[in-house]
Ligand SMILES: NC(=O)c1ccc[n+]([C@@H]2O[C@H](COP(=O)([O-])OP(=O)(O)OC[C@H]3O[C@@H](n4cnc5c(N)ncnc54)[C@H](O)[C@@H]3O)[C@@H](O)[C@H]2O)c1
């Protein structure tokens with residue numbers, strides 16, 4: 294029986310949100326969790342579910358990275374209302390340590406919801422800006438998952454399909470067409486089936502500190518950073534940008550030189566971002582004096598080792614600088 298109700302979950306949910314939830318869950322005597330909402334609600338439910346069955350992690354902080362939890366989460370029924378994070382199907386959850394201005398990526402196969410109800414009607418109330426941002430988060434998952442260090446044929450299959458579905462449907466979803474909404478619900482989920490198994494890269498590592506420090510919506514941060522990091526990573530991606538360009542509907546990719554198809558893939562991402570109203574750069578978000586903190590934090594992020602190219606605090610510093 295459902296006995297407690299937790300609302301007031303912040304976008305970029307905090308340690309405090311999780312601890313409030315743990316206390317409410319214990320008080321209620323409930324047997325399971327129903328997570329209705331975007332990535333923030335689903336991630337909070339995952340953290341609560343893990344802590345209830347692994348109380349030695351009640352500080353939340355010790356869950357960052359791959360924590361040695363022993364027991365599965367309390368059963369979670371997930372109902373996503375955004376089309377982006379795929380948290381209903383991934384092994385990850387992301388919680389903000391507000392005291393340290395740090396978004397902690399937690400990776401734990403024991404947190405996957407037992408059932409996911411992926412229904413595009415639940416997403417139809419999203420305003421344009423939220424649809425665009427969450428959709429670009431999904432595209433970032435698909436592209437970073439496709440080029441990440443651990444990618445292989447099976448994950449490539451999910452990511453290429455997701456890139457194709459998302460790039461053909463995000464503009465429609467932003468206009469609230471039923472077809473666009475349905476395809477985005479599917480595309481973001483397919484991306485999650487991929488990246489949850491292989492990891493991401495430094496677009497996410499650079500986006501997380503912006504969420505922690507400035508409360509930047511996750512998808513907006515990813516979307517702005519993605520083309521710049523694609524340029525940076527290109528040399529470590531072999532032929533993959535040809536397939537990204539093809540999946541995004543670029544014509545004639547087989548006749549293009551490496552330089553041409555890499556540019557075509559990056560241009561296709563920029564065009565989609567622009568069409569759905571994402572800002573071009575981080576000028577309105579990042580303060581120059583914060584860049585040393587942001588770069589260090591991005592380098593220490595759990596997604597960074599998945600980046601296809603070895604990186605450094607210095608390189609990440611330059612990437613942030615190029616975006617302001
Ligand atoms: N678990 C994962 O694998 C994973 C992957 C990517 C991102 N994330 C995390 O997920 C969080 C972002 O989640 P998100 O992008 O889904 O957004 P969100 O859950 O933070 O929601 C953003 C805002 O949209 C509102 N909202 C949600 N659904 C709505 C709807 N249908 N209509 C109108 N408003 C609605 C929410 O109330 C909130 O104010 C970040 O913390 C990010 O780091 C997790």
Ligand SMILES: [Fe+2]
Nearest residue numbers: 378430434511
């Ligand atoms: Fe994401």
